Amino acid sequence: GENVEQHPSTLSVQEGDSAVIKCTYSDSASNYFPWYKQELGKRPQLIIDIRSNVGEKKDQRIAVTLNKTAKHFSLHITETQPEDSAVYFCAASRMDSSYKLIFGSGTRLLVRP
Amino acid sequence: GAVVSQHPSRVICKSGTSVKIECRSLDFQATTMFWYRQFPKQSLMLMATSNEGSKATYEQGVEKDKFLINHASLTLSTLTVTSAHPEDSSFYICSARGASGHGYTFGSGTRLTVV
Numbered sequence: 475g476e477n478v479e480q481h482p483s484t485l486s487v488q489e490g491d492s493a494v495i496k497c498t499y500s501d502s503a504s505n506y507f508p509w510y511k512q513e514l515g516k517r518p519q520l521i522i523d524i525r526s527n528v529g530e531k532k533d534q535r536i537a538v539t540l541n542k543t544a545k546h547f548s549l550h551i552t553e554t555q556p557e558d559s560a561v562y563f564c565a566a567s568r569m570d571s572s573y574k575l576i577f578g579s580g581t582r583l584l585v586r587p
Numbered sequence: 588g589a590v591v592s593q594h595p596s597r598v599i600c601k602s603g604t605s606v607k608i609e610c611r612s613l614d615f616q617a618t619t620m621f622w623y624r625q626f627p628k629q630s631l632m633l634m635a636t637s638n639e640g641s642k643a644t645y646e647q648g649v650e651k652d653k654f655l656i657n658h659a660s661l662t663l664s665t666l667t668v669t670s671a672h673p674e675d676s677s678f679y680i681c682s683a684r685g686a687s688g689h690g691y692t693f694g695s696g697t698r699l700t701v702v
Contacts, residue, residue, distance in 0.1 A: 508691070517680060517693040518631070563630060567691075573619055573684050575691055577631045 476501040480578030495581045497564035498546040504566040507547045511560045554585045591683045593694025608666045608697045610681035616661035617683035625678040671701040
């Protein structure tokens with residue numbers, strides 16, 4: 475089955491700096507890669523996603539890149555703000571009949587004012 | 588947008604009792620429901636996948652007789668934790684997917700504490 479690894483587990487940056495979180499996946503058939511932001515005790519919130527037919531997607535300060543050959547994808551947050559502090563999860567899914575979404579281990583991002 | 592309502596949000600139960608958690612899709616038909624468990628400071632671990640009208644498929648290591656999943660309609664799925672023990676205390680969260688492929692819609696989660 476799919477296995478998703480995520481690094482780093484914790485990341486501390488100064489406000490205004492960029493943050494990068496990286497994930498690798500094992501199932502070459504996976505073709506949907508969302509990123510979620512989760513605050514304590516809340517549901518994961520989708521912040522951006524990418525499908526395997528594109529290599530990069532951007533939404534304001536957030537961007538995701540995908541390298542299908544290497545089976546890794548990354549989240550880039552620019553001009554970080556204190557409210558970006560949260561736990562971020564990457565995930566991978568194979569768009570077949572099961573549509574299982576497998577999560578990475580999470581990254582705790584702290585943006586220092 | 589798509590909404591999944593999950594209840595209860597918090598529940599405390601005694602060891603040995605059973606607890607039922609409900610997830611309802613409010614404005615779409617949830618053909619597939621995923622149930623996750625999340626321990627403190629850990630990731631969301633997939634427990635099982637259920638398709639409407641079919642038996643759930645459980646992930647390796649998840650006891651199907653302990654975590655009963657019912658998905659009898661396109662708008663309702665339930666997870667029953669039977670004979671709960673303190674080690675079952677966790678955050679349980681559902682995620683629904685419709686036939687139109689709109690993505691994964693998460694419930695708000697249930698914090699279960701077994702005392």
